[in-house]
Amino acid sequence: MLERGDEGAEVLAVQERLIELGYFLRRADGDFGPATQQAVWALQKAAGLARDGLVGPATRAALDAGTRPSARTTSGRAIEIDLDRQLVLAVDDGVVTRVVNASSGNGERYVALGRPQRAYTPTGDYTVVRQINGMHESTLELGSMYRPKYFRGGWAVHGSTSIPPWPASHGCVRVSNAAMDWIWDTWGAPLGTPVVVY
Structure with a gap:
């Protein structure tokens, strides 16, 4: 052991x-x-x-x-987010390039800026629509996000220092800061990169 x-x-x-x-x-x-x-x-x-x-x-x-997950996308570069398994997959032409531990929305209720919310991560087909190359404070006062890549409204894949092996976020998809650096600096996921959440 x-x-x-x-x-x-x-x-x-x-x-x-x-x-x-x-x-x-x-x-x-x-x-x-x-x-x-x-x-x-x-x-x-x-x-x-x-x-x-x-x-x-x-x-x-x-x-x-040799256990490794399979991709759902078949062409081009894509970020796949597997909510059941809490994984982020970096995919190139249908081949999983990297498998990253992740933590998404935990389904709990919370209050942000005086309004009740539910911590969930939406499923569907999106693209990277906005990105911030640095530390960013949530506009809902939910904490810091490292180098976020937004795929729908306020939802993003971002770096964090807390990535437990279960859903724990307010809805964003957390990965380690090192993994976020790899996504930005080595692999590359520019604006327009498909993000498939299932």
Whole structure:
């Protein structure tokens, strides 16, 4: 069993396999830190396993089997958001390039600017319609969003320091700040990039 805080060759091997399968992890360094935990959660979600962040027998079996989600889009570059599995997929011509742990709307009621709201993430076919290359404060006073890419009104995919393996947001789709940097700086998802939420 491997868990957060572990170090060494076994952790390195797991990290290398996660990267090989397309799970977002910047580098394999043999240190089971928060970034590795995010990648393990993503694998567990894709495999339909308990989201405990531990690399035990079932998670190792998923790694060995090469478990990775399939894309729904078939052409061009697209961001796919799988709400059931709480994953963001970076897709190129029908091939999943990266699998990212995500956290979307939790369905709870809340009040913003004196008005009752429900924390949900809308499904449907959208595009990136607005983006802010930096930290942005929610106009509804719901907190900070790192490098948001908006796809419908106030809904965006954005970086955060809190991405648990379950729905926890007011409706936006949270990914790690490192994953958001990768989307902006390496992969690229300019205005007009399709965003498919299901």
